[in-house]
Amino acid sequence: xxxxxxxxxxxxxxxxxxxxxxxLGENIGASARAMANFGLDDLRLVSPRDGWPNDYAYKxxxxxxWVIDNAKVFDTTEAAVADLHYVYAATxxxxxxxxxxxxxxxxxxxMRARAAENLNVGILFGxxxxxxxxDQIALADTIVIAPVNPAFASLNLGQAVLLLGYEWxxxxxRTLGDGTRQDGPCDEPGxxxxxxxxxxxxxxxxxxxxxxxxxxxxxFLKPVEKRPAMVRSIRNMFQRTQPTxxxxxxxxxxxxSLVRVHQRNKPKT
Amino acid sequence: xxxxxxxxxxxxxxxxxxxxxxxLGENIGASARAMANFGLDDLRLVSPRDGWPNDYAYKxxxxxxWVIDNAKVFDTTEAAVADLHYVYAATxxxxxxxxxxxxxxxxxxxMRARAAENLNVGILFGxxxxxxxxDQIALADTIVIAPVNPAFASLNLGQAVLLLGYEWxxxxxRTLGDGTRQDGPCDEPGxxxxxxxxxxxxxxxxxxxxxxxxxxxxxFLKPVEKRPAMVRSIRNMFQRTQPTxxxxxxxxxxxxSLVRVHQRNKPKT
Numbered sequence: 040x041x042x043x044x045x046x047x048x049x050x051x052x053x054x055x056x057x058x059x060x061x062x063l064g065e066n067i068g069a070s071a072r073a074m075a076n077f078g079l080d081d082l083r084l085v086s087p088r089d090g091w092p093n094d095y096a097y098k099x100x101x102x103x104x105w106v107i108d109n110a111k112v113f114d115t116t117e118a119a120v121a122d123l124h125y126v127y128a129a130t131x132x133x134x135x136x137x138x139x140x141x142x143x144x145x146x147x148x149x150m151r152a153r154a155a156e157n158l159n160v161g162i163l164f165g166x167x168x169x170x171x172x173x174d175q176i177a178l179a180d181t182i183v184i185a186p187v188n189p190a191f192a193s194l195n196l197g198q199a200v201l202l203l204g205y206e207w208x209x210x211x212x213r214t215l216g217d218g219t220r221q222d223g224p225c226d227e228p229g230x231x232x233x234x235x236x237x238x239x240x241x242x243x244x245x246x247x248x249x250x251x252x253x254x255x256x257x258x259f260l261k262p263v264e265k266r267p268a269m270v271r272s273i274r275n276m277f278q279r280t281q282p283t284x285x286x287x288x289x290x291x292x293x294x295x296s297l298v299r300v301h302q303r304n305k306p307k308t
Numbered sequence: 309x310x311x312x313x314x315x316x317x318x319x320x321x322x323x324x325x326x327x328x329x330x331x332l333g334e335n336i337g338a339s340a341r342a343m344a345n346f347g348l349d350d351l352r353l354v355s356p357r358d359g360w361p362n363d364y365a366y367k368x369x370x371x372x373x374w375v376i377d378n379a380k381v382f383d384t385t386e387a388a389v390a391d392l393h394y395v396y397a398a399t400x401x402x403x404x405x406x407x408x409x410x411x412x413x414x415x416x417x418x419m420r421a422r423a424a425e426n427l428n429v430g431i432l433f434g435x436x437x438x439x440x441x442x443d444q445i446a447l448a449d450t451i452v453i454a455p456v457n458p459a460f461a462s463l464n465l466g467q468a469v470l471l472l473g474y475e476w477x478x479x480x481x482r483t484l485g486d487g488t489r490q491d492g493p494c495d496e497p498g499x500x501x502x503x504x505x506x507x508x509x510x511x512x513x514x515x516x517x518x519x520x521x522x523x524x525x526x527x528f529l530k531p532v533e534k535r536p537a538m539v540r541s542i543r544n545m546f547q548r549t550q551p552t553x554x555x556x557x558x559x560x561x562x563x564x565s566l567v568r569v570h571q572r573n574k575p576k577t
Binding site for chain 1: 330342344345346347370372395411413429440455456457459460461462463464466467470471474477478479505519522523526527528541542545548550551552555558559561562563565566567568
């Protein structure tokens, strides 16, 4: 969150840009440059292939050095999104997952609305060729797909970041400096959560791990070769509740309580 | 206007992309790639510095070869726009010229409206560093400026073409070939549910009752005067998942499995 004052201002509440396993420094740099174009400065890298820092990234950033300087490196996608309340996954095509799919424009409006409520938002971008895998997408609340020519759909990493940054920054519905908001094209996407706040991804992953460990013990996640798909499907399902922090506590309470059912009911021996 | 049939279709009526005195083949290639992403194929080059054809342009086009193959070269900007009815000038900042200034989004809508009237439209992009000069801008009807962070406003050529192509192609208001319109940006994005169907309320209530009966046994829903509010809050939470029929079966499986955890783990007595 450093940088000179004048570069910092427009980024207020802007999405974290999470590059998952990026391969080329050039692409990281192009992403940083695109972020700077639209006032973003929270760059997060999950296991960059060629290590970090990376000279090629600085070169390709064309002067957006403060974004590169501030980049944070994480070992896992889970860790990279831990403090975020709402996560978007940028993908080239829909996946076989039950998750809302929106356009960059809708994502822009959605992010502005959430940022206005002081929620931390972020966007996951996958590896250059392969994109995000299903486990990574399962961490996201919503999938974002840019409308492109189906016959030539490949957007490179920097271009994908550019489009999302552009839609975030677009003045059409952006929060103005004086705290007022212009009318947005798609206002009111989200869930109203009176008196509570959305769970952070860390809280949510904590619940997943709790549930999965109990389900491992109970034998539900067998056979072992099906476990990853089952875990993904369960995580996706709970993800869709957009759980509040209170919901996560309730869910953990439910799991703890259920595993005690038979313990309690057992006659004392 | 050549190219394979499937790449040609979306470009119907799309703007000509006119690069005025482009310097680097890489930037011409990146522009061609961005054009292909958004179904454009009418690339026009005014006095490219390094001559034409240019190997670097092919490389950077990443497969959008038909756009490069079809590029037309002109000696003057006047000649390049001769057959166009309406011309936009992409610039980084307003000039001292009395000319309408619009955003890429407005330009997208404007171009679609004109194309629907069978008018030929095109966009001028200037040299990498200097941009368009005043004489070139004077050929345009309207100036287009992308909203960017004023502290870091430099968009490169390929990125500028990308944003304009994106706004042209955006389905929000695009008329499809058959005269129908795709859904607008604010139309219910909705959940994709591949290979399954939403749960009926009956299935959902069946799950609720199953869960609640186990939670009654485990003592979670106590004290009794709080039970109605707790049940409501739990039901609301699962309701928000918009569960599929398969999700409901998974949830019931999870509950059944969890209540067996300690039963299974208990040493035989």
